[in-house]
Amino acid sequence: MLHYDRQVTTICPYCGVGCNLNLHIKDDRIVRVTSFYDHPVNRGNLCVKGRFGLEYVHHPDRLTTPLIRRNGRLEPASWDEALGLVAERLNAIKAESGPDSIALLSSAKCSNEDNYLMQKLARQVIGTHNIDHCARL
Numbered sequence: 001m002l003h004y005d006r007q008v009t010t011i012c013p014y015c016g017v018g019c020n021l022n023l024h025i026k027d028d029r030i031v032r033v034t035s036f037y038d039h040p041v042n043r044g045n046l047c048v049k050g051r052f053g054l055e056y057v058h059h060p061d062r063l064t065t066p067l068i069r070r071n072g073r074l075e076p077a078s079w080d081e082a083l084g085l086v087a088e089r090l091n092a093i094k095a096e097s098g099p100d101s102i103a104l105l106s107s108a109k110c111s112n113e114d115n116y117l118m119q120k121l122a123r124q125v126i127g128t129h130n131i132d133h134c135a136r137l
């Protein structure tokens, strides 16, 4: 008897290596993680985070929507609302103090393409070279 209802093939969310994950799902919960031996990125190997670190997906405290602080309290907001607020604040800071008053910190959890776009946002849109990456810290 199978211990799962279905399998979902995806990419590990933890780092930019991009290992293949094969999620075993039962009752809409991840019950086991394996990887395909013929996958070109990781050949079935997974580090401890990819293999055993996905339980957070089901944690009740997990954030599933942006939060905006209003009157000292964090309140759920839409992505359009949250991104609009960030753009508005960044524009205001840039107008008041110049582009080099802003710095962007990107993440090893993002893909290379995401990190490339982040430095484009810093250099081409905001106008600063203040861009760094958490893997250097």
Ligand code: SF4
Pocket (backbone or CB within 6 Å): 012, 013, 014, 015, 016, 017, 018, 019, 042, 045, 046, 047, 048, 049, 050, 051
């Ligand atoms: S399994 Fe480990 S090495 Fe592979 S992508 Fe996930 S965190 Fe990175």
